[in-house]
Amino acid sequence: MRSELESGPTSTNTYVRRAVLELQCYTWAKLPFSTCGLNGKKCFLVTFPAVDLMPRTLEGQITMEKTPSYFVTKEAPARISSMSKGTKLIVVVRDPVTRAISDYTQTLSKKPDIPTFESLTFKNRTTGLIDTSWSAIQIGIYAKHLENWLLYFPIGQILFVSGERLISDPAGELGRVQDFLGLKRIITDKHFYFNKTKGFPCLKKAEGSSKPHCLGKTKGRTHPDIDQEVVQRLRDFYRPFNMKFYQMTGQDFGWD
């Protein structure tokens, strides 16, 4: 079985699915590698007994699975590697400060009573000590998570997609994804238009339809205003980790 795993915005998955339109594409958007206690293929099959019933991935087909939390799940690399060492991994990353605020905004939309972003950020506001145990902060330490993956996968088997460029140059970024997956470049500039109201690119035509397709209502939520001193403190906190991440991936994401 040849499989690809993707961690990051759901819509990237949608775009990739369009890129593999001519191929058969299965998507299992569940958590087989992060939630069950067993290893590798066994773990996958326990969570997905139906996998046995599915046709095998044949030449010319791609099997995809998409779960954002894999990238930060300690057990995921070993489990995935033990199921299929050749799995290609795609991770969408964005500025960790914006990511933290976005994460907080999403939680706030579900639980309006949570404390402020500023109070959750610090262990001690006076000393400026950041609370790295808060998941919104912890997830953005990409270099640390990547170290864990590199114990099981070579760096060339992981593609890092820039969340920022996915907005400013979707076709360019999707071009990299198509190349990485060994696909013909089907998705190009002509498939997108920029929707100013949404602030995101949209597909001119949705899959199997003649109508445009934009991101859903829950994407691109307005972020709350955060105290600029706190934002600066977070920028300082992430800088060394970002630099290490650029070094490890050989890509400058331009987050400073």
Ligand SMILES: Nc1ncnc2c1ncn2[C@@H]1O[C@H](COP(=O)(O)OS(=O)(=O)O)[C@@H](OP(=O)(O)O)[C@H]1O
């Ligand atoms: N295509 C594309 N390009 C750039 N950015 C994108 C894209 N799709 C989703 N997003 C942004 O990613 C944030 C989380 O999105 P998702 O809800 O899809 O992620 S998740 O799969 O639920 O984790 C969310 O961030 P916020 O805008 O801060 O809420 C999305 O807007």
